[in-house]
């Protein structure tokens with residue numbers, strides 16, 4: 001049998017260490033800050049400080065490849081019912097491999113376990129979240145965010161961010177972040 005030939009690209013991929021998701025630790029804070037700072041403009045990300053990232057390290061999920069932090073995302077509680085996915089970044093070299101999808105799914109599972117019933121996010125380009133089954137909603141549907149962050153922000157009412165929301169009851173316990181079967185999930189009915 002002829003051995004299967006491998007392109008240089010697949011050889012490189014095969015040689016890469018596996019990417020594992022884990023909860024953030026205090027000693028990840030510097031790497032997480034570097035990731036967020038390097039992609040702040042691209043992702044219109046909220047600036048973060050090292051002290052804040054250290055204090056909130058356990059809220060994060062990070063993607064770790066042989067000790068190197070390639071990606072991060074935080075689950076920040078806004079109220080007992082609603083938590084926000086924020087500071088979501090994947091280093092360019094690790095994009096397009098489902099890392100962000102897995103991190104958002106991991107945070108949604110954590111939110112569900114912790115008793116939240118909705119997960120939201122705010123993004124300039126919300127289509128990544130829509131792909132994952134989040135719905136575009138008016139900001140007023142997430143008054144917790146307005147009270148916690150927006151009201152005191154200089155860009156209040158002109159920030160250009162779209163709000164997206166996903167009800168956790170709509171995800172099964174082992175939600176993998178797969179695309180919803182129908183695009184009908186695009187806009188939620190305002191039930192609660």
Ligand SMILES: CC(C)(COP(=O)(O)OP(=O)(O)OC[C@H]1O[C@@H](n2cnc3c(N)ncnc32)[C@H](O)[C@@H]1OP(=O)(O)O)[C@@H](O)C(=O)NCCC(=O)NCCS
Pocket residue numbers: 039042043044088089090091094095096097098099100101102121122123124125127128131179
């Ligand atoms: C957006 C970002 C987090 C995506 O990370 P990623 O690991 O490449 O995403 P995934 O590989 O998990 O993609 C999951 C799905 O979303 C899609 N997707 C990824 N980025 C997208 C985007 N910007 N817009 C629309 N869809 C997107 C992918 O095509 C994929 O869909 P598919 O499985 O049907 O092909 C990454 O590009 C990034 O860090 N950007 C800079 C910071 C940023 O914009 N953060 C988000 C702020 S809200």
